[in-house]
Amino acid sequence: MTRPTGRVLTLLELLQSGGTRTVAELADRLGVEGRTVRRYVAHLIDLDVPVESVRGRYGGYRLAPGYRLPPLMLSDDEALAVLLGLVAGRRSGLMTTGHTASETASAKIRRVLPQHVARRLDTLLESLAFTDQPGEFATPDAGVLLAIADAVRHRRPVSIRYTDRNARRSERTLHAYGIVAHSGRWYVTGTDPEIGEDRTFRLDRIADARTLPGSFEAPVDPDPAQRVVSGFATAEYRHQVTLRIHGTVEQIRAQLPPAVARLEEYDAPTADQDRATERWLRVEVRAERLDWLPPVLASLDRPFVIERPDELRALVMAHADRLASYARQA
Template sequence: MSRPTGRVLTLLELLQSGGTRTVAELADRLGVEGRTVRRYVDHLIDLDVPVESVRGRYGGYRLAAGYRLPPLMFSEDEALAVLLGLVAGRRAGLTTTHRAASETASAKIRRVLPQHLARRLDTLLDTLAFTDEPGDVDTPDAEILLTVADAVRHRRPVSIRYSDRDGRRSERTLHAYGIVAHAGRWYVTGEDPRAGEDRTFRLDRIADARALPGSFEAPSGPDPAQRVLSGFATAAYRHEVTVRIHGTVEQIRARLPAGIAHLEEQELPAGQDASAERWRRVELRVERLDWLPPVLASLDRPFVIERPDELRDLVAALADRLASCARLA
């Protein structure tokens, strides 16, 4: 590749990064004079790349909005970062319903990787393990996701058609505070003005979303992620569990994070260290109990089950199995 051709491609890469670039800035980055920059711009225009000239004190050159760019020029590190991000996003379920888009994007980037980098990527993916197996996670529609995001950004009410976990459908207005990705799902949290209270909705259960006129003021207080986690900890489920655990907040939260458990805070006598080990009451609302005995055992802290009795039976059964295995060893 000749040096002028290489500089024209470098100019395109600079313009692709967004914004308006001054002639002086481009000349400095390319190591040429201003008139040479203008000649390179003419080369791009001859190739049907719509470069716009911006006049004024802060003028320069930029690409036309909405232009479908030719293949982006990534460095090896950038290409690897994009591919790993796509792989991790698919595994975590954090994609849209157009899942094929991430797969075709991965294939396009991988096809143009240098052979040695492609081999290194294959080696990494072959040796990479995930702690969670990928599940059949329902993902949101891309257009709905973008519509809700725009409503959050501009503090505009949004009308949604929603189906709850029992399949009941409703149409409601939402003052959306933020979008949260948690445990492989997308959520939107905000106020339902008709009910006068905060609500959290799964984005994949929203069938339609459209912005409404008007605006609203976002409240102070917890950020959207904390609102979603607090909602999980207090939602209605099949089983209500109360356990007293002797330990620090950090020890308990290591196995029972805020997204699934509410840790009761108590007033302490003056001078007592709030971070010290002591008995703390933990409350959970869960659909199934079978996963809790191993979690409680992994805490390696004394605990007392206050309710339900069924959980006591499951813990006792786990203890019997472990004791039996120990005797066999």
């Protein structure tokens, strides 16, 4: 912010964060001289904001203890960031309380904004278009999300009541390593101490979560996001697909990312080759349906061999016949 009013508000935000701020620190953060900081402090005092002057070597300015600032003071840029964040979160499914909370939060922000700022923000949101359709995802319970986040931070076991995709209910203990947002859903990943295996659970399927006594040691650099992505590629699904595709790792990953497929060497590169060299790679995919694979294989435009299942081979041939028939149409 370059306007004096904007700098005064920034000064107020800095003081609100707590503690005593030296004149030199404030001047550096605001990009002004020390005497200008003192003038801004005087402006705040004129507005009945109780700014105290602290003398001594480590002196400066601070807010009086117990002072409560107005509930919302947003600059134009901050208001825009909050509103766009609410819109993006609602469309992507990464909201923890459904559409109603985000809509009421947006309405509250608009009510307290100056009219000219609210009008400009509304104009932007009305003009904004998205290339994808809004997601329709089940949202996790906020209490469950916060309870698991606390268990992750303090490395405490957590008991969860879970309903799987087949509507089977169970209660289990989890050593949670992290929370991951992926493709519009929230997941928690960790170890099930009873079976000693890594597990990943959808947060919207957890009905209750409570921390338990004790603690656990997490593995070094557990990388929760990588565990979730790898878990998708190895999970049990209706169909187990094995392919051999001739190409580079990068070419195949462009259409079959780690969350979808596992890659293994079929023809290992020789000493004078590298990962950018085209070669045969074995690709394993687990899927509930097969109808999406023929278009993906066609878009790869690489030689491939279907090892299993035969059903996929028939679907690919049918897809090729449809494309040929479309091409023959006048």
